[in-house]
Amino acid sequence: RKEVEQDPGPFNVPEGATVAFNCTYSNSASQSFFWYRQDCRKEPKLLMSVYSSGNEDGRFTAQLNRASQYISLLIRDSKLSDSATYLCVVNEETSGSRLTFGEGTQLTVNP
Amino acid sequence: AAGVIQSPRHLIKEKRETATLKCYPIPRHDTVYWYQQGPGQDPQFLISFYEKMQSDKGSIPDRFSAQQFSDYHSELNMSSLELGDSTLYFCASSLGGPLDSPLHFGNGTRLTVT
Numbered sequence: 001r002k003e004v005e006q007d008p009g010p011f012n013v014p015e016g017a018t019v020a021f022n023c024t025y026s027n028s029a030s031q032s033f034f035w036y037r038q039d040c041r042k043e044p045k046l047l048m049s050v051y052s053s054g055n056e057d058g059r060f061t062a063q064l065n066r067a068s069q070y071i072s073l074l075i076r077d078s079k080l081s082d083s084a085t086y087l088c089v090v091n092e093e094t095s096g097s098r099l100t101f102g103e104g105t106q107l108t109v110n111p
Numbered sequence: 112a113a114g115v116i117q118s119p120r121h122l123i124k125e126k127r128e129t130a131t132l133k134c135y136p137i138p139r140h141d142t143v144y145w146y147q148q149g150p151g152q153d154p155q156f157l158i159s160f161y162e163k164m165q166s167d168k169g170s171i172p173d174r175f176s177a178q179q180f181s182d183y184h185s186e187l188n189m190s191s192l193e194l195g196d197s198t199l200y201f202c203a204s205s206l207g208g209p210l211d212s213p214l215h216f217g218n219g220t221r222l223t224v225t
Contacts, residue, residue: 010115034213037145042218042219043201043216043217043218044154044201044216046213046214046215049213053136054116070116087154091208098144098156098159098167098169099144099214100156101153101155103152103153103155104153
């Protein structure tokens with residue numbers, strides 16, 4: 001079982017739709033959680049950190065459930081420019097300084 | 112704002128040759144990470160350095176070595192190159208470890224081994 005698992009995707013949605021991505025992690029000792037975005041052939045870029053209380057940044061809302069070891073990302077009013085691969089990322093205290101990435105969920109927003 | 116700079120952007124080498132990838136972190140960042148990403152795959156952690164010392168080691172082959180220099184830039188040295196080494200290599204930097212600040216990635220170096 002992979003340490004970080006995401007919805008397999010791909011997701012194809014119309015502009016303006018709301019889309020949710022789910023992610024689970026296997027190590028209960030995990031300390032930090034992030035969503036990164038990666039465009040085709042580009043580097044991953046931090047979208048947002050995920051805090052225990054949940055956090056929102058404009059149209060993006062991230063939630064963390066430590067008991068269920070579950071992370072989510074909600075995108076409201078999706079734009080064409082949201083089309084990318086979304087990577088769930090976890091830092092496990094026991095693994096030192098590395099970040100462990102999920103395989104990513106590809107999103108395509110259609111006009 | 113200054114970002115992580117990797118060089119070269121593209122590199123073509125032959126089997127059994129040696130390659131050196133360079134990474135210049137964001138100014139004042141003291142931690143550097145190397146990742147490898149195959150097509151359609153997630154980034155795989157290779158190795159990281161904090162304050163010029165190796166801080167963590169992942170799935171880095173014995174043929175590869177890396178170091179962080181006094182100016183905090185890092186180099187990934189790859190010897191006895193194999194066809195399977197052809198992929199995208201990312202460097203990232205942060206201030207402290209990932210518990211302290213998020214990682215910022217460079218544009219990557221695409222290595223092709225022929």
